[in-house]
Amino acid sequence: MLQPNTLIIALLLFISQLTLAQSDSKIDNRKFNEAVKLADDKAFDEAIKLFSEILKDSPENVPALYNIGNCYLNSSNGPDTAIVYFEKAYALLEDDEKIGDIGVDIQLSIGKSLQFLLQHEKAISTYEQLIEILPAEDDILRQEAMREIEVCENAIELMQSPVQLKVKNLGPNINSKYDDHSPMISADQSVLFITSRRASSYSELLFDGQYAERIYSSKKEGNEWTKAKSLQELFRKQGHEAGVSLSAEATELIIYRNDVDGANLYSSMYDGSNWGEPVKIESPINSKFDETHMTSSADKQTVYFTSDRPDGMGGLDIYRVRRLPNGEWGKAENMKAFNTQYDEDTPILHPNGKVMYFSSEGHNSMGQFDIFYCVMDDDGNWGPVHNIGYPINTPDDDFFFVPTTTPNIAYYASSRYDDNYGGSDIYLIEYEEPEINRLAVFKGCVNSTDEAPIENVEIRVTRQGDPEVIGNYKPHPGTGKYILILETDDKYNIEYTGVGFEQQTKTIDVTRAMTYKNLSEASNIDDVMMIAIAQPEETTEEAVAATSPELLDTSDGIPYYTVQILSLKEPVSSYKVFIDLEHDQIKEYKCTDGFYRYSYGTFKGYKAALKGKDKVLKTGLWSDSFVRDIKQYDNLTENTPAE
Secondary structure (H helix, E strand, O other), X not given: OOOOOOOOOOOOOOHHHHHHOOOOOOOOHHXXXXXXXXXXXXXXXXXXXXXXXXXXXXXXXXXXXXXXXXXXXXXXXXXXXXXXXXXXXXXXXXXXXXXXXXXXXXXXXHHHXXXXXXXXXXXXXXXXXXXXXXXXXXHHHHHHXXXXXXXXXXXXXXXXXXXXXXXXXXXXXXXXXXOEEEEEEOOOOOEEEEEEOXXXXXXXXXXXXXXXXXXXXXXXXXXXXXXXXXXXXXXXXXXXXXXXXXOOOOOEEEEEEEEOOEEEEEEEEEOOOOEOOXXXXXXXXXXXXXXXXXXXXXXXXXXXXXXXXXXXXXXXXXXXXXXXXXXXXXXXXXXXXXXXXXXXXXXXXXXXXXXXXXXXXXXXXXOOOEEEEXXXXXXXXXXXXXXXXXXXXXXXXXXXXXXXXXXXXXXXXXXXXXXOOOOOEEEEEEXXXXXXXOEEEEEEEEEEHXXXXXXXXXXXXXXXXXXXXXXXXXXXXXXXXXXXXXXXXXXXXXXEEOOOEOOEEEEEEEOHHHOOOOHHHOEXXXXXXXXXXXXXXXXXXXXXXXXXXXXOOOOOOOOEEXXXXXXXXXXXXXXXXXXXXXXXXXXXXXXXXXXXXXXXXXXXXXXHHHHHHHHHHOOOOOOOOEXXXXXXXXXXXXXXXXX
């Protein structure tokens, strides 16, 4: 997972190059090797200590000078120190070495240091001098230097018209002395999720002095955020686990994991009290290549994601998939309006569905990843790409800019401000209110007679006088709650439809006064009661449980669910551990990932499954149980449930 404000500058100096400067018997090769390994593991502070010890005994050792410079360049507020070491190393080189690999690398590093110090004219001069001495056949390095000159020129232009903004650190309840990044916020801005590398009992300490990424959440109480708490139920794997996007109503969390088969995206669903086990998202979103990020429209009918699959324009590209009328995903299409020959990542769709924010190393970047935005026109076409501007963007990596339903409020992570707690912190940005369509947030709830399942209920939104559906939402199958995000200054028809239900309709007039600005200004829609046309056939839990999973009839759009109780590396020795639960309702799944999973019951509809979960919780033994679609076990097992 990409980290905010982390410079990806390769340590190109190999151990064999120790002889380039001079032969010095005081050089400790073992210590040098250890320092290089620490730097490769991004433990830059520890590497700096070892390189400093080497330089104390051998102050003119070029490899140590070059490497310690790179370590400082990769550290917060380190470019001013880095350039001192780079310039000293370059001055010690012989003339023929200055045009060799190490001389070129040092000059590139000097140029990069000057960029981080915002001394772009000097950086341009450095790159121009480098181009003059490069061999005619070295076209790759020449193109790299010319691109850096272009980037410097972009920076000079962007800095002439800085963005006026206010930046507020979210404080110690959210931030820590470690890297905190990737903010994700619900549409009503009541729930915030972040990814953090802070210490916890659920993450291991890594070589770089920080802990493995874990996901934390906080709730808004008044004007303050509560202390961020880790989502413990998600931590089932070693290594990093990062959040990348959150649904508008904060009931679906998209997670990044680096698996044995590469980077993949997972979905975790909230059942009202617990987050479910993350499920790998199906093709065409995940593939055998790396997928790193995902964002979706408020109604979840359109998804944008990043992938390095080979049909792209270069590196990571942004792709789009749309939901077909049959509920399946269509073919993934490369978003050429956004992509370049460089990497694009962290696409984040504005709640209005018409503005895309993403990071890119291409376009008119002022250095490394910059944040860009693109606006969709009335015909559904994406317009030109714009750099969001300085000082939001810098010569460092900048990405994961998260807009909100409030027109001039966004969240992002940065390590460049003086009130930083350590590493990167989460900040709220308030900037000049843009001339975009104002948005209103509406909360509602769908109920049903006879406790009928509501999985197939759809909420279709159209503008009055226009039959085109502009939003196709679904309520949460357990709670019935939903959120609509609508543009102001318009009137809307809302249709509530579903197989087996009478259609319900509402009309609302969304005025500019309803523009969402804070938690107290969400609008409420009266609850809707879906009237079941026919009483559903009664099916006993025993009869359903006895039905083979592949024979469960879901033709009415209502899935079957179960309650997952636990997962273990070894099977339980006896079902007696499931106290106060009918043993014939317990199923054991021997899964291909090496875990044995145990579930309780087979329930038609989410509401029935929640009642089953209540029964499990009343035992007092399985507090982290959660509801999951029973079909998900098809992808986890090779065969039917173990007997």
